[in-house]
Amino acid sequence: ENKSSDFIALMDRLLSITKRDNRTANSVVLYCSPQSLDPGGMFVRCLKKLAQGDIITSVWIDESHCIHRDGFNGTKFRTEFDSGYTALLDVIKLQRTKVNICHCSATFPRDYQATITKLSQRPPSIICWGRMDRRSIRFAVNVCGNTTAGIKRSLSSLYADRRDRKSLIYTNSKANAETTLTTTTQQVFDALDIKCEVVPFTGDCGIMMKAYLM
Numbered sequence: 001e002n003k004s005s006d007f008i009a010l011m012d013r014l015l016s017i018t019k020r021d022n023r024t025a026n027s028v029v030l031y032c033s034p035q036s037l038d039p040g041g042m043f044v045r046c047l048k049k050l051a052q053g054d055i056i057t058s059v060w061i062d063e064s065h066c067i068h069r070d071g072f073n074g075t076k077f078r079t080e081f082d083s084g085y086t087a088l089l090d091v092i093k094l095q096r097t098k099v100n101i102c103h104c105s106a107t108f109p110r111d112y113q114a115t116i117t118k119l120s121q122r123p124p125s126i127i128c129w130g131r132m133d134r135r136s137i138r139f140a141v142n143v144c145g146n147t148t149a150g151i152k153r154s155l156s157s158l159y160a161d162r163r164d165r166k167s168l169i170y171t172n173s174k175a176n177a178e179t180t181l182t183t184t185t186q187q188v189f190d191a192l193d194i195k196c197e198v199v200p201f202t203g204d205c206g207i208m209m210k211a212y213l214m
Helices: 005-015 042-052 079-093 110-120 147-158 174-178 180-191 207-213
Strands: 058-061 100-103
Touching (some): 058 079, 079 110, 100 110, 174 180
Parallel strands (some): 058 100
16 A cells, blocks of 8 residues: 555565465465555556466455445445456466465355356355354444434443443544544543543555554
C-alpha cells in the first residue's frame, strides 16, 4: 500500500528472489490490499515477473465473498475486489508450476461455490465449512433515527456485565468514522466510566495500523 521508499524497497526485495523455495523458513508472506492489485499497476507487474520466474507457491484470498457475483442482486460491494481478483488470476496463469489457491471467508454462502469455481477455472480440491458461532462473536444490528442514542443503548447493554470486551462499530461513511462516530463513541464510554481508546479504522489505514486494531 506504500508508494514511497518502503514500496521501492519491497519491490527490490521481491525481485531479488530468483528461485522457488518451499522451505517454511525461507518463505515470504506478502499481504496485499485489493487496491494494490490494480491490473495496470507496478505491483501487479512485479507479481507477473515473479510468476514468470516460477516463484509463487500459493495465493490466499480473504473476504472472498466480496468478489462480484453475476446476478447476485445486481450489486457490487467494492469493484477493486473484482478487478484485483482478475489480476491475480492473470498472474497465476503465467506460472509453469501450479499455484495453490485458497479462498477464505466467514460469510461465504454455499451457493457461491459454483461461481468461484467458474471464475477461478479450477474445481476445488478441499472445501471446509466451519461453524459461525466460533469465538463467541456477537452481532448487534440496530436501525435508529438517533445514532448517539443507538450507540449508547447498545454499548450500555454490552458492557453491563463485562468491561473487557472489544467493540467494532461499522459505518459506510469514512468521514463519519473519522469524526462524529469516533467522538460520539468516546463520549459514551466516558459517560459509562470505561477507560478505553476509540480509534477510527478506515481503508486508508496502513498495514501496521490494521494489524494493531485487529
